[in-house]
Amino acid sequence: MKLLNKKTTASILVIGNEILSGKTQDININFLAKRFSEIGHILEEVRIVRDNKYQIIKSVKELSKKYSNVFTTGGIGPTHDDITAECIAKAFNRKLVLNKIAHELLKNHYKKTGTELNESRLKMAYIPNNSLLINNSVSAAPGFKVKNVWVMAGVPKIMQAMFLEAVEPKLSKKNKIISKSVKILKPEGDIAVFLTKLQKNHKYLEIGSYPFYKPPDIGTTIIFRHTNDKKIDNAIKVLCKYLTKANIQFLR
Amino acid sequence: MKLLNKKTTASILVIGNEILSGKTQDININFLAKRFSEIGHILEEVRIVRDNKYQIIKSVKELSKKYSNVFTTGGIGPTHDDITAECIAKAFNRKLVLNKIAHELLKNHYKKTGTELNESRLKMAYIPNNSLLINNSVSAAPGFKVKNVWVMAGVPKIMQAMFLEAVEPKLSKKNKIISKSVKILKPEGDIAVFLTKLQKNHKYLEIGSYPFYKPPDIGTTIIFRHTNDKKIDNAIKVLCKYLTKANIQFLR
Structure with a gap:
């Protein structure tokens, strides 16, 4: 990572x-x-x-x-x-x-x-x-x-x-670390297997899974971090395709 | 300390x-x-x-x-x-x-x-x-x-x-660490010499000096910490006596 x-x-x-x-x-x-x-x-x-x-x-x-x-x-x-x-x-x-x-x-x-x-x-x-x-x-x-x-x-x-x-x-200015997120109204255990695969296939990205727990608002925010916008967008595309197929609602 | x-x-x-x-x-x-x-x-x-x-x-x-x-x-x-x-x-x-x-x-x-x-x-x-x-x-x-x-x-x-x-x-329960404070509407540089003396004479106490800076509210909070209430009160007494003598307003 x-x-x-x-x-x-x-x-x-x-x-x-x-x-x-x-x-x-x-x-x-x-x-x-x-x-x-x-x-x-x-x-x-x-x-x-x-x-x-x-x-x-x-x-x-x-x-x-x-x-x-x-x-x-x-x-x-x-x-x-x-x-x-x-x-x-x-x-x-x-x-x-x-x-x-x-x-x-x-x-x-x-x-x-x-x-x-x-x-x-x-x-x-x-x-x-x-x-x-x-x-x-x-x-x-x-x-x-x-x-x-x-x-x-x-x-x-x-x-x-x-x-x-x-x-x-x-300080030396490096490329900004871009952060994008996808919010899912499901606990992280529901998508953990897929996320592991996603991380393996996008090793260069930092992919973090952050549960939130304020009932009835229970879900997971997936955060993608990298300096390259396109690489993030590619991974998000794969995730969203999976979520749509699995009938899991999400917010970008 | x-x-x-x-x-x-x-x-x-x-x-x-x-x-x-x-x-x-x-x-x-x-x-x-x-x-x-x-x-x-x-x-x-x-x-x-x-x-x-x-x-x-x-x-x-x-x-x-x-x-x-x-x-x-x-x-x-x-x-x-x-x-x-x-x-x-x-x-x-x-x-x-x-x-x-x-x-x-x-x-x-x-x-x-x-x-x-x-x-x-x-x-x-x-x-x-x-x-x-x-x-x-x-x-x-x-x-x-x-x-x-x-x-x-x-x-x-x-x-x-x-x-x-x-x-x-x-967890083992030790004596609660008591914290008391004195608020002074003067920057900490005004009382630093005295505080050094106070700390030397009350080595067992933790005496901290914390400036606050939200103009026009500029001043210093002095925090005393120890498990023994009386030891704190003794040091605070010495401080307040000094502040009164030096004509510096304070809040306990």
């Missing part, structure tokens, strides 16, 4: 106790996942870890080795539980240094808003040596990129601005 | 392309995270992987070694992309066998609903040898437990029923 021959892979590392305690429903993963589909990067894995040095360093190293890009969210603010920058520095044996550009950005931002650039806020200008900065048009404190790891804020509004304005434009 | 001395740890493994493609916003993680806080298990890590044998087997093995319990969601239906059971069997060197009780459950369920128990549906009765079954009051096909790994459905309605009715009652 390869979506592409030369895959550009992605992984996300969510850093934050608030997700693991249940306090916060994460929405960053879904936002990024959709963008990756749009630009043809395959999101292979997501990890969510606590604000814990050992866990963050280990995960970043592992994901950085395995995938083309790693995107982290969370832990780059001014408080004691914001430890992402120092962890990334340690993971790649870099020094955590006062970044002059980041320092200027913070000075200007806080001057404009009449806020004191105190010791805690200054912490946000300490960034691993030789990083590329990621602009933050919302609250100034930048994200940064080290090797293949893009470090972004956790607050969705800020993360989204960073990604759309400063990260996505720098 | 230890929440407990003798920790009962948990991890979640979400299995499913639909989350990684952005098609589906996961809500199972947040549901489980809240339940774990309630029964005093510490959710240490979450991973989301694709319907990929290598990834599933590797992740299950790693998480099973690291944490007291692993909870998986997704991939136990009747279709070609449901491969969780065979992966769990491989991960623990067990045979995937037709489970007699699961077989009976499916026979009865499909007889009642007038549905054919075909080859694909029968697949849901193939379960790793020597598993404990997890009852499914919604759609009959059971989950199962192998070693410290609890395998559940991915459809939220079914997963929630499985967890509440058949998993949670079997």
Whole structure:
């Protein structure tokens, strides 16, 4: 089930106790996942870890080795539980240094808003040596990129601005991964044998079967994913022909 | 920042392309995270992987070694992309066998609903040898437990029923992790120095600082977590005393 021959892979590392305690429903993963589909990067894995040095360093190293890009969210603010920058520095044996550009950005931002650039806020200008900065048009404190790891804020509004304005434009654009679906008002067990055959005959496609269960609305959505529209349409044609023959109603 | 001395740890493994493609916003993680806080298990890590044998087997093995319990969601239906059971069997060197009780459950369920128990549906009765079954009051096909790994459905309605009715009652009940918060209408940079001191003086507490940014509503929520109510209240008292002195408004 390869979506592409030369895959550009992605992984996300969510850093934050608030997700693991249940306090916060994460929405960053879904936002990024959709963008990756749009630009043809395959999101292979997501990890969510606590604000814990050992866990963050280990995960970043592992994901950085395995995938083309790693995107982290969370832990780059001014408080004691914001430890992402120092962890990334340690993971790649870099020094955590006062970044002059980041320092200027913070000075200007806080001057404009009449806020004191105190010791805690200054912490946000300490960034691993030789990083590329990621602009933050919302609250100034930048994200940064080290090797293949893009470090972004956790607050969705800020993360989204960073990604759309400063990260996505720098990522290679592959063919968009097209997704089409066929909805069937039958449980998936009714068409599973046929779907297995369909997948075997269209190995290059990603064919997923997703039951929905909200009685009396019980059925299955079949999702086809690939970069090639025609290949998807061919498989859908075969499916629809089968469904018609088997007298199973469907919606395209 | 230890929440407990003798920790009962948990991890979640979400299995499913639909989350990684952005098609589906996961809500199972947040549901489980809240339940774990309630029964005093510490959710240490979450991973989301694709319907990929290598990834599933590797992740299950790693998480099973690291944490007291692993909870998986997704991939136990009747279709070609449901491969969780065979992966769990491989991960623990067990045979995937037709489970007699699961077989009976499916026979009865499909007889009642007038549905054919075909080859694909029968697949849901193939379960790793020597598993404990997890009852499914919604759609009959059971989950199962192998070693410290609890395998559940991915459809939220079914997963929630499985967890509440058949998993949670079997988990050890630790002291509930109590969470209290103080809301401050100031950005977190204003109180970061004090919070660092507060965390140092209350090492046993988990103190988290979470900025919110919906102008003009800009501020910080400070979250305190521990099993001991009194310890939380003591720290909150110290914080509120400081805020009052510094003339910073807050809501408890």
